[in-house]
């Protein structure tokens with residue numbers, strides 16, 4: 001099989017390393033945190049981030065980025081999105097011409113409004129970038145529950161190569177050429193998941209959740225399509241699929257943070273309580289910036305921003321959404337003419 005490194009040893013990096021190793025690949029995992037590498041090497045388990053998932057003795061754990069990058073057939077970039085730029089910068093000197101980097105993080109950079117593969121390409125121009133995304137919580141992938149994702153790349157052979165390294169009977173991988181659609185679906189669903197969590201925190205019901213998911217994918221699609229994504233991608237695994245899982249799952253950190261805010265926690269207090277990265281908070285501002293830049297309406301994401309950054313009461317944000325200007329459900333549908 002292949003020589004693969006997973007860059008980042010949080011819950012997702014650890015779960016993907018387990019998948020890749022089970023498939024027979026030689027797997028190295030890099031972390032910037034020395035104590036994390038020591039724990040993973042000695043205990044063969046991420047006791048904080050993915051307890052209960054035992055890792056093979058064959059996986060090598062290291063803090064040495066050079067040895068983790070050089071000579072690898074595939075690099076899986078699994079650090080949280082706020083660290084993608086700094087980690088890419090550090091990797092750059094060790095990456096060879098055309099070396100494959102698969103982004104599995106989900107986010108948009110707040111200052112530049114750039115999707116993550118664009119950041120990787122800016123920092124490591126010689127790399128070949130690709131993405132892997134979909135409805136996939138580490139806690140379930142780690143214990144082998146059936147999961148489906150999509151590998152996106154510029155070229156079919158590259159997407160199929162990624163598919164061949166990751167796929168097994170409990171981890172099904174599809175391929176797609178629509179990298180931008182996959183990336184935007186992945187990043188923006190986190191913001192809607194915050195809203196879904198807020199609704200749960202307020203004690204609202206299934207009707208509200210269904211409304212947020214359905215109208216949420218509508219506004220995600222509006223922006224993504226304006227940025228060059230294909231509509232089918234937004235109705236696929238990395239679009240509606242990931243939106244459903246993140247809005248509904250007990251494992252979702254974004255939904256949990258939203259739920260705490262619905263119960264009255266401030267954004268900072270909710271993020272502290274969740275302990276792990278809550279990327280919707282970073283992507284919310286970026287999404288608003290992109291909505292303005294591309295001239296599209298994103299009402300749910302606008303209200304999430306008001307709650308996060310203007311201390312706007314969650315209940316009032318819901319009323320704002322319910323009493324917005326009257327609309328037709330699908331703007332482009334034609335009526336019968338008189």
Ligand SMILES: NC(=O)c1ccc[n+]([C@@H]2O[C@H](COP(=O)([O-])OP(=O)(O)OC[C@H]3O[C@@H](n4cnc5c(N)ncnc54)[C@H](O)[C@@H]3O)[C@@H](O)[C@H]2O)c1
Pocket residue numbers: 008009010011012013014030031032033036049078079080081083086087104105106107136137138139276277279
């Ligand atoms: N957890 C999931 O189920 C899941 C599933 C799909 C995608 N993802 C995505 O994968 C990415 C990573 O998520 P996660 O769940 O592993 O997060 P996490 O919070 O578990 O990961 C934190 C890890 O990032 C690394 N790290 C911390 N600070 C760093 C720094 N300054 N520079 C570089 N690395 C640093 C460390 O290894 C740390 O353990 C996110 O973008 C997330 O959206 C997560």
Ligand SMILES: O=P(O)(O)OC[C@H](O)CO
Pocket residue numbers: 106134135136137190193242245246251252253254255277279
């Ligand atoms: O725990 P969350 O909310 O960051 O979601 C994790 C994954 O993106 C789900 O596919």
